[in-house]
Amino acid sequence: MGRAALASLVVALLSACNPDTVVHKVGWFSTMRHQRNIKPYARPIPPVAGTVPVTGEELPLTRETADKLVNPRTRTAESLNRGQWVFETYCLVCHGLKGEGNGPVSLTGGGPFPGIPSLVDPTRPKMTDGAIYGMVVEAQRMGRGLMPRYGDKIHGTDRWDVVNYVRSLQLNARGGGGKQ
């Protein structure tokens, strides 16, 4: 075989196959592929303790810190519309359409769960926006542990929008008119 023919054969062989997929077929290369190592995604390694995401970390809420939070969302129609969607998605099932504590799973709404309070009963202690926010994010820590946690499901401005919507339900219940 002439030199030119050999060279073109080598080129043909090289371009025909991806070295990554054939290299392990060569005995002494295969040991590098099949060794005792962790394959990609085989075992996710948890971040080192104290690692903070680049987006920053939320401070754990307590009743005291929640109470002092300032609501950054103005009660605009946009905020209330979004809050209504959040409320009807996550809260209605227990607290009811108008927040009266009579959602379909609540005892007062014909369901199995007792102890779901009305959010619009003016005889209950008045809550600050921050305290309502605290219930939305960390109910387990804020209340008596009877309401599930929603901080892992409701994020960002949605949390304050639902606070605003609860406020508008309260105003409506008193005939004050909340959501226009």
Ligand code: HEC
């Ligand atoms: C699975 C039923 C359930 C769901 C869903 C639920 N809650 Fe609750 N909620 C409760 C119960 C039960 C309590 C009483 C909590 C306690 O005392 O620990 C409560 C208490 C509250 C309180 C305090 C009321 C007061 O006067 O003490 C607020 C505010 C509240 N919920 C808002 C919400 C909002 C907003 C949502 C939706 C993001 C929501 N809840 C979803 C069951 C629920």
